[in-house]
Amino acid sequence: MDNLDKLSVPKDPEQALAAVVALRRLADKVEAEAVSNALRQGWTWSRIAQALGISKQAAHKRLSVFAPLNTPQ
Secondary structure (H helix, E strand, C coil): CCCHHHCCCCCCHHHHHHHHHHHHHHHHHHHHHHHHHHHHCCCCHHHHHHHHCCCHHHHHHHHHHHCCCCCCC
16 A cells, blocks of 8 residues: 555646545545444554544544444444
C-alpha cells in the first residue's frame, strides 16, 4: 500500500474530482470493514482510535455504526 504516492493525478479536473470521489468511497468502505473486523477481534475503541490517529471519542462517534452486534460499545 506504500506505492500510492506514485499514482498520477489526472490533468482534467472532471477526471481528477471523479477520482477523489471514488477514493473517498473506497476509503470509507475499507475503514468500515477494518473497524468491524477489529472489534470482532477484540480491539478496543482506544486501540482503533490510535491506529487511525484520532481520539477515542471521535472514533466511537463516527464509526460505532460499523460495530458488529454483541460488541461492547
